[in-house]
Amino acid sequence: MANAPVPASAPVEKPAQQWELAAQWAQGWRVLKVAATVLVVIAFLMVIGQGYLFYRLFDDLHPMAGLVYIVALTAALAWLVGRPVAAFLSMPVAARPPDIVIDARAPDPKAIAARLRYDVRYLQMLAANPEVQAERAAIEAGIAKGRELAARAARATPEEALALSIDLQTFERVHVEALLAPLDKRVNQLIHAEAVGVGVATALSMNGTVDAFIVLWRNANLVAKISRIYFGRPHLMGSLRILRDVAAIVVAARALEDVTDITGDVIGSLLGRMGGLIAGPVMDGGINAMMTLKLGYLAKRRCRSFKGWTAVQASAISEEALEDVKQESGSVISDLLKRTGGLTAHASRATEKVLAGSRSAWELIRSWFGGNRPQGA
Template sequence: MAQKKAKAIAGPASQAKDGVEWELASQWAKGWKFLKWSVTALIVIAFFVVIGQGFLYYRMFDDVHPGLGYAYIVILALILGILVGRPLISFLAMPVAARPPAIVIDPKNPDPKALAERLKYDLKYLKMLDANPLVAEERPAIAEGIARGRALLDRAGRATNADALMISADLEAFEKEHIEALLKPLDKQVESLIHAEAVGVGVATAVSMNGTVDAFIVLWRNANLVARISRIYFGRPHLMGSLRILRDVAAIVVVSRALEDVTDITGDVIGGLLGRMGGLVAGPLMDGGINAMMTLKLGYLAKRRCRSFKGWSAGQAKAISEEALEGVKKESGSVVTDLLKACGGLTSHAARATEKALAGSKSAWGLVQSWFGGGKPAGA
């Protein structure tokens, strides 16, 4: 008994160092939670600011005539219903994909039960792929994969720890040959779609000169992007995963509206340094580039959720976010290049129009001066 008490007393003293580490981890967790709630609060505030902008337009039309105010609300609701509501309904109408289990398989010492659990999910996933119209031509290969997966599952159910290592290698080869190979064409379609939508959002928001219009464009294009990704994979995440995707869309819309003022200020500063045309081009291009990058990240996160082949857990959140950022880095140069090419023609037209307008105004002013004898003396 005395020995037990002595051990109980000695324990905390021996874990003092660990206690400090846990205290630091606790403080970090509290700080991270505070940061997340602060960002959420800012998004909510900015959301109400966007709503306020729409209300200001309503008041502007209502001051002219109450009928115009009601007409504005009806037209806005119809536009939102067609361009935003329809893709969201299409997204929610997709079948809920099988939820990947958060299984960690140790490559050196795999657990046979974990292998069997993963194989059960692989079979569910193959059945889900079998229902996808985009891979209808691959149904014989899918049937073959299901047969092989069942045989492998039977082996895993009877396996001992000594057999688990070989089954783990067979499982990895099975997933590459019978699942990843089927997903590669779909992945290419989704990545091409994400790239095109990012460039489209960037160009549209660079050309637009109004933050509220920018927010509407970003909402429309991002909602459409999510819906099309879910159609390609023929599935969407479960309820919480779908709500998180929609939350990401809402956050990007709000941020795109809030960044309008920042890019305008940047354009003014650059305009002061490089001239008026430099400012007119730099601000909108920066706005379009930021919106394009945010669309890229949303696309890769939506791809990861709708693809639903790998597990998504709190422990994997950091790796998933890094994976999405890697995708953004990989595509960012190409997207910005395409954005500049698309906007280059517009900005050159704008520059030529400005030069013509300035030249025309100078000619007109010179003509007026000649009427009143106000010409400049020679050599001035």
């Protein structure tokens, strides 16, 4: 009996080269992000250290004056920055959205059920928020409705999934988004006010280190207030990312002073001395205001924590934040110019008086030493 032919084993397929390159790129991108975060933290600590370098000025006057300065600066940082950061971290951790994407054309009943279970947890968290206690009955009704829909989705067939997907969208719009709308409005007003405040304060400040401390204080206060309104903050990594964003903006605000100084010098050579004195600081304030806007909208998105922050959605979230900044930027810059316009006008008149007074004083001094004396003196 002839031996039966042994079937040849299937050749082992090598992974496609593009997948290996994609994995290497993803690994490199993660390393790049970690390195960028480390650099931001180091630069942030250097900016904070610059404030303590002024200790030498006071210590040269008297050792006690230097000690008083160190104690006062540390107390100010603890009160203006440490207190808001501690308040932010003391907020309860918000329910983490599931990393699921529901296909609108062929939804998965299990994915719908998982999303509805999360919606119920989110409403339970919202029920503890002191800001929405007047809506407690509506929240309880939403929890009951969500549990009912989740039970339906758990036993649904794929044919019923499309109708359930529509019911899910309606449920989230009526029972969740409607409750969040008043909170969103308050947060948007807060972000606008803080952005204008940062812009005005840094426009009037003439020192980059002072600018950095103002941005640190106002932005730390902003994220603390946002988390308090939503009565929640993201998990540990999300919270660290928010604090990293604050640190990055502080570093950028410190570096921005040199750029706007150069811009002011250029504009001053074209439009005159007062044009340069005003244009540079106002540009500084405007850019700081825009950075505060973006930080506020990203912090809002993380503290609101209703929609997922997946790798697929990350780019869309950043684009959404930038779009919010674009829509709000015109109003913020308009308010910034209104509030700095009067101040710069007063500064301009005061400078003109000082310059006129200095010229008169100089003419008087010259007359004492036999200079050109006015006729009839």
